[in-house]
Every structure is written in C-alpha cells, then in structure tokens.
Amino acid sequence: MNATELDQQYYLPVFNRYPITISRGKGSRLWDTEGNEYIDMLAGIAVTSVGHSHPKVVQAIQQQAGQLMHISNLLLSEPQAQFSKKLAEFSGMDRVFLSNSGAEGVEGAIKMARKYAHKHGRGGTIITFEGCFHGRTLATTAAGSPKYQEGFDPIPQGFAKFPYNDIESLKASYSDEIAAVLVEPVQWAGGIQVAQLEFLQALREWCTQHNIVLIFDEIQCGVGRSGKFMAYQRFGIKPDVITMAKALGSGFPIGATLFTQKIADVLKAGDHGSTFGGNPLACAAALATLEVMEEENLAQQADESGAKLIGYLCGLAGENPAIIQVSGLGLMIGAQLNQPARPIAERMLKHGVIASAVGADTIRFVPALNTPWEDLKAGADALVSALNEA
16 A cells, blocks of 8 residues: 555545645655655745754764663753744844644643733733634634634633734723733734734733733744744734744744743643753754744745745736735745635646645745745746646
C-alpha cells in the first residue's frame, strides 16, 4: 500500500488533503514521492519561515537529540533557559511559558487572564472577534468562529464575540464580567484581514482604563512574518499577553505564551504546567530558529518581499477580474477571488506551486521569509495560470 492508501485506511479523515505525498524539502522547495518539484508558498501554514531543513536548525536538533531530549519541568535544562531569555528579548515581554502548540498557548493565556481578573474583582468573560481562529481544543473552539463549533456541544461558556475593527460595539457592552480581550492583529481563517491601527489603539486604551487583559494571538503573524519580529511592534501597541507557535520551532512542535510582569505576578507554582512543553529538543530547535531570524534579518526580508509581492499581485488583479482584492501584511498575504478558491489551489499544483485556500474564496500566501523573489513571482503567476484554466 502506498502512503495515500494507508492514510485513507488508518488516519482519521479530518484533513481535506491535496493529492500529493511530500518526501523532502529544502529552502522554499518541496518534492513529492514521484519526483515533482514545487515552490512552497504555504510553508506548512506559516511554520517553516526560515525554509525547509535550514542547516543551522537541523544541526541544533541533531546535536541536542544526541545529548538530551526530555526531562521533567521539575528540572531545568540549558536550552530552555537560553531560549526563554532570547524569546523575552526579541518579543519585549517579561515572562515566558512554553507549550507544544498554538492552541495550548491560547489555553494558557485564557487561564492566566482569568486568574488576573478574578484577583482584581472582575469576571471571567473572554472577548473575541468575528472571523477569528484560535485553535481546535474545546476552549479555543469556543473562542473561535461558530462554524468550528458545530456538532461539539456543549461548548464551554465564558466567551463573547464582537465585530472585528469595531471598538464602539465593544465599548457599548462594557461589563465587570469581562476578563480579557483576545485578538489577532491579522486574521487569516476567513481571508487575510489586517486590524486597523485605530482599532488596536482604542482596544489598548479601553483595556488599560478598565484593567482588562489584552491578549494578542500572534501564532501565525508573529516570528517575523509581519515584517517585525512581533506584529505588535509593527503597530506600536503592546499587549499584556502574547501567544506564539507555528514558526517558532521551524516545524518542531513548540508554543509559547508571553506575559508582562503584572500578569505573571498573580501566578504561583502549580497554576499551570506541561509535560513536554519546553523540552530541551524543542528549545534547541527554537533557539536556532531565532538565531537564523536574527543573522539573516528575516523580518526585514519579509517586510520588503511582502510589499513587493502585494504590489505584484495588485498589478495582476488589475489585469484579471477574477482577483477582486489583495490584502496582507509582510509575507502574510491573501488574494480574494470571485470564485471558490480550493479548485484554484489544486490547479496551482499542476503549475508547481503549493498554496492554500482560506475561507471560501481566498488564496493564502505564507511562504518562508527568505523565499527568493523569483519563487514568489512564480507563485503569483501560477495563480493567474490556474485562474485562466478555470
């Protein structure tokens, strides 16, 4: 049996997979089991931001695997201590908690925000926004869009949803029950939507006024993808808590929840934990990833390449009415179409490009931050070729 047949027989059918099996990757390229080569404009969904199999990350994993892969968090490892320091410095935050995924990071943020709120006489309601996505665990599903909740009742309570980029509706619904506001600076699940600066500024002011915890979900837009190491740095608005994952470990599972000191001060030993979170192997991979980000100036590359790609896509949109809007920040870009996006993404495979459909009608480009311009341009051109075949 080949991989596709094994997958169909044994794996839970929860992924709408593309009809290829990938065997290896290098830089911005992937190869399937039949030897076909692809430009990867998906990067594992914004994960392999330093490129596939970056030599420095590979070496760090190999070296650490031969030395120490796992210990209990009752003990301390050098990789965890060094990575925590580096991440705090890069992010501008004070305290770090490490987990295994973005959803875990959001779960931790919700817990800690509620503890802070309860200590200060507030309730436990978490505010989120229409069009959001925060994960697939029960609490993060409850925080997310209704379409991800169907069939999973009873959904955990304690969440309230408001229109994105609409501060007035939130202000009109103020209550002492509100513990925190959880927001993505760049939404992606229904199509790429960038928060308005004025909206985030007003959120920060409102949360500060009422001692409400402001949480930024930077799981996808963080780690350089926005054109700064953290997206909040691009907006100039600092939250109280940040969640991170995806690109943090270059494909090795790791998540992080970052706190300002005022939030961290309400926590004590036993309030939270993780068996595998922050293990030496994950931290070695993540530390190497941050070093590559710094040495290769990848955030600036994302800023420059992203602006160039958005401009190029806008030019293509002017010539092709099937592309009705281009939006994004850094190398987190969406091309909204006048037709369903999934068939177009599948046609792009025939032109040697891997991208993904988000929402009903948007093609998402989230390539490695060091992807050469020739590959970025070819990815955009493949979209037009696929549309011309529709």
